[in-house]
Amino acid sequence: MAKKDNSLSEYELQRQEKIAKNQALLKELQLNAASAGLAPKATPSRAAPAAKSRKVTSRVKKEVQALGPRRTSARLQGIVADSEVAKRKAEEDYEAHREADKVKRQRVSGDLKLGDVVVVGGQHWNQAGNWLGSVGPAQPYERTFTDEDIQSTSNKELRELREKMSGLALWEDLEPSRIKITPERIYSMGFHPTRDKALVFAGDKLGNLGLFDASQASPDQVKNEDDEDADELDERTPAITTFKLHTRTISAIHFTPSERSAVFTASYDSSIRKLDLEKGISTEIYAPADPSADEAVSGVQIPIAEPHLLYFTTLNGAFGIHDTRTSSSSPPTQLLQLSEKKIGGFSVQPLQPHLVATASLDRTIKLWDLRKMSGKGENRLPVLIAEHESKLSVSHAAFNAAGQIATSSYDDTIKVYNLPGGGASFIPGHTIEPFEPSAIIPHNNQTGRWVTILRPHWQAMPTDVGGAAQRFCIGNMNRFVDVYAGTGEQLAQLGGGGITAVPAVAVFHEGMDWVAGGTASGKLALWM
Numbered sequence: 001m002a003k004k005d006n007s008l009s010e011y012e013l014q015r016q017e018k019i020a021k022n023q024a025l026l027k028e029l030q031l032n033a034a035s036a037g038l039a040p041k042a043t044p045s046r047a048a049p050a051a052k053s054r055k056v057t058s059r060v061k062k063e064v065q066a067l068g069p070r071r072t073s074a075r076l077q078g079i080v081a082d083s084e085v086a087k088r089k090a091e092e093d094y095e096a097h098r099e100a101d102k103v104k105r106q107r108v109s110g111d112l113k114l115g116d117v118v119v120v121g122g123q124h125w126n127q128a129g130n131w132l133g134s135v136g137p138a139q140p141y142e143r144t145f146t147d148e149d150i151q152s153t154s155n156k157e158l159r160e161l162r163e164k165m166s167g168l169a170l171w172e173d174l175e176p177s178r179i180k181i182t183p184e185r186i187y188s189m190g191f192h193p194t195r196d197k198a199l200v201f202a203g204d205k206l207g208n209l210g211l212f213d214a215s216q217a218s219p220d221q222v223k224n225e226d227d228e229d230a231d232e233l234d235e236r237t238p239a240i241t242t243f244k245l246h247t248r249t250i251s252a253i254h255f256t257p258s259e260r261s262a263v264f265t266a267s268y269d270s271s272i273r274k275l276d277l278e279k280g281i282s283t284e285i286y287a288p289a290d291p292s293a294d295e296a297v298s299g300v301q302i303p304i305a306e307p308h309l310l311y312f313t314t315l316n317g318a319f320g321i322h323d324t325r326t327s328s329s330s331p332p333t334q335l336l337q338l339s340e341k342k343i344g345g346f347s348v349q350p351l352q353p354h355l356v357a358t359a360s361l362d363r364t365i366k367l368w369d370l371r372k373m374s375g376k377g378e379n380r381l382p383v384l385i386a387e388h389e390s391k392l393s394v395s396h397a398a399f400n401a402a403g404q405i406a407t408s409s410y411d412d413t414i415k416v417y418n419l420p421g422g423g424a425s426f427i428p429g430h431t432i433e434p435f436e437p438s439a440i441i442p443h444n445n446q447t448g449r450w451v452t453i454l455r456p457h458w459q460a461m462p463t464d465v466g467g468a469a470q471r472f473c474i475g476n477m478n479r480f481v482d483v484y485a486g487t488g489e490q491l492a493q494l495g496g497g498g499i500t501a502v503p504a505v506a507v508f509h510e511g512m513d514w515v516a517g518g519t520a521s522g523k524l525a526l527w528m
Contacts, residue, residue: 106291107247107269112282114275117244135412135442138477138502145482145493158489161469165483165492168513168527171198171214175498176525179238181210186518187452190253191509193260198509198526200516201263203250209265209275212524213239245273245282252299255510258307266300266312272322286310286322286333299346303353313343313358321370336381338368345396345455349403352423355385357405359394365407365417367435372428383428386435388417395445396455398472404486406456406472414441414456414474416488439488444477451477451520452504456484460510473515475504481517481527494527 008016150162170176182204192199197215204210216239246267254264263275264285270293272286288295296315303309310322317339326332341361349355354370367386375381392410399405403422407415415437419426445454458472470486479499483492494515503517503525517525 107267107271107284107287109271109284109287109291111284112243112245112273114243114280114282117282118241135444138444138446140479141495142478143480143493143495144476144478145490149490153489157469158485161471161485162491165471165513166494168492168494168515170496170498171526171528173214174238176496176503176519176523177498177500179212179240179524179526180522181212181238181240181518181524182208182242182522184208184522185450185452185520186505186522186524187249188251188253188265189505189507189516189518190255190263191507191512191514191516192263193255193257193510195509195512198514198516198528200524200526201253202505202518202522202524203246203253203265203267204522205249207244207246207248207250207267207269209243209245209250209253209263210522211241211243212526214526214528215239243275243282245275246271248296251297254300254302256302256307257304258302264300264302264310266297268296268298268315270295270297272297272300272310272312285324286312286320298343301346301348303348304350305353311346311348311356313338313346315342317341317343317360319343319346319356319358319368337378338366338381344394344453345398347397347399347405349399349419349423350401350460352403352426355399355419355423355426356382357397357399359397359407361393363391363393363409364389365394365397365405365415367405367419367432369426369428369430383431385426385430386432388415388435388437390415395453398456398458400458400470400472400486401460402470402486404458404470406458406484406486408443408445408454408456408474410445412443412445414443414445414484415439416441416486441484441488441490443474443482446477447502447504451502452518454504454506457507459508459513463511463513471508473506473508475502475506475517477502479503481506481515481525483515496525496527499525 150166151159153159181200181202184204184206186202186204188203190201192201197213200212202210245265246269248268250265250267252266256262256264261276261278263277264272265275266272270288271284273282274285275282295318298313298315300310300312303311308323308325310324312320312322314320317337319336319338321334323332338358339360339362343358343360346356346358356368356370358366358368360366365388366384369383369385372383373380374383390409390411395408395410397405397407403419405417409415416439417435418438447453454475456472456474458470462469462471471483471491473481473483476482476493479495479502481494481503482490483494484490501519501521501523503519505518507516508514515527
């Protein structure tokens, strides 16, 4: 028996003696049960109800791999709290889970077959389908542009344009609350250039790419005339497919006329991928040489006149030029450090691809000329043609073919800049000073933490009166999408029933009067 410690009270001595007896008794009972074969077996958790049998598809099932070590109790391992062993174990657990999270966010290199990356629980992908075919706080649902504003101008052409754009209506087949195009918050969107139908792509914050085909009927929509319950199938199901192409946010979606079946996606996982809709393959066409490098891509664009060049920007302030013709054995990418802070958005002048506008967290919009470079090595930069500083950070800079640049800023303004002659007459080394906006539009851009940043998006080839009315759309915090002319005049405020969140990511179709808006809940509003 252990020697008594006279410094302890009589109560404490009795308590310790009782604990020792209980432990000895428990140990004896466990030994007796084990020898008699009566030791308790691990009780399985309550079984889940048997799932209904589903038709097995030919999709390859990806093996689920453990992302980290199984957590166990330190007490059951006999580790004393606040000891050196406990501290060392806590450090090891932290490093293990940190490494597991890093692996989870690591981009996936190589080609991806669409049949293998359809999101589980999402809609099926019909590969045989005809995909391409022939200011102040927000006040939900409070309009800031009304019917009176439409008629308030004496300019006949402007009034007709307002009536035309305000006449766009929500897609009548389904209300927006039922068109969930991505599982998570939408960060980027784009219309496929085809004019035969509305084919909308959306990228979310977890790297999922959603595809919505407004022309396809889901199998649930087909009614059997002999079915007595056919009347119950009165609700249509949207034709949506979701692919897991990236491991982090898809920041930009881009299309190019040179490859009609290609969809380019840029991601915060540091990669740019090319999705071939006809072949059903997603190919990585750019990524840093170091697989562990964190160079989140914030935008991507391919100049119309130079389809082999890939322009992109990063959250580290770099502008990249990647030549897709160069083999991977030699460095095919130039990285130009245009900003010390994040470049949130950029755009190339469609007709003058050497002119690039960047918007940065450093509160500036800058216009660059890629034809002339200065400096060497890491200090090599293109000529800075013009620069304008806002009171707060500039979120995006969007070029149109007329040489106008539209920007959105956290100073609650949309600014429009005009380049003389669209920039066609600029010689290498030309500068503009001062560089001031031709129009400043008050606009609530305070998206906060849960709403995607508002960005203007031009209609590439407008078709209306005279064929020359430039216009762009942008999300409205009151749960609308605003449409403005290149002069700064508002043309429309698109809304409708069923829009339960801010359609923050708004885009125009390049040549049709179609507008799409994406929300933080992954839902799509479509005006046609």
